[in-house]
Amino acid sequence: MTLIPASCSDNMGASNTDAKNNQSVPAENLSQANFLCTTMDCTGCENAINNALKKIKGVQDVKSDYKTLLVYVKFDRTVTNIDTIKNMLFEIGYPPEDLK
Numbered sequence: 001m002t003l004i005p006a007s008c009s010d011n012m013g014a015s016n017t018d019a020k021n022n023q024s025v026p027a028e029n030l031s032q033a034n035f036l037c038t039t040m041d042c043t044g045c046e047n048a049i050n051n052a053l054k055k056i057k058g059v060q061d062v063k064s065d066y067k068t069l070l071v072y073v074k075f076d077r078t079v080t081n082i083d084t085i086k087n088m089l090f091e092i093g094y095p096p097e098d099l100k
């Protein structure tokens with residue numbers, strides 16, 4: 001348990017401004033996905049993930065929980081996709097594992 005995520009504490013509290021790049025998206029365009037990010041280990045990690053994913057155009061909502069290691073993402077599938085979200089998680093040091 002000595003894994004130290006690269007981006008954890010640096011991003012803490014970086015943004016509470018939930019910049020909503022989302023207006024009215026038709027319900028039929030919305031998708032959701034869950035990712036298992038096992039390198040999350042504190043609320044700083046949650047914030048880092050939330051902030052990074054919300055910067056992706058088309059991402060509507062992100063909820064991370066380091067206790068369950070789950071990241072929930074709601075997104076407009078006409079604007080972005082699961083691969084884009086996954087790539088961002090890899091980039092910021094929280095590689096997602098496949099959920100069964």
Ligand SMILES: [Cu+2]
Pocket residue numbers: 005008009040041042043044045046
């Ligand atoms: Cu952390």
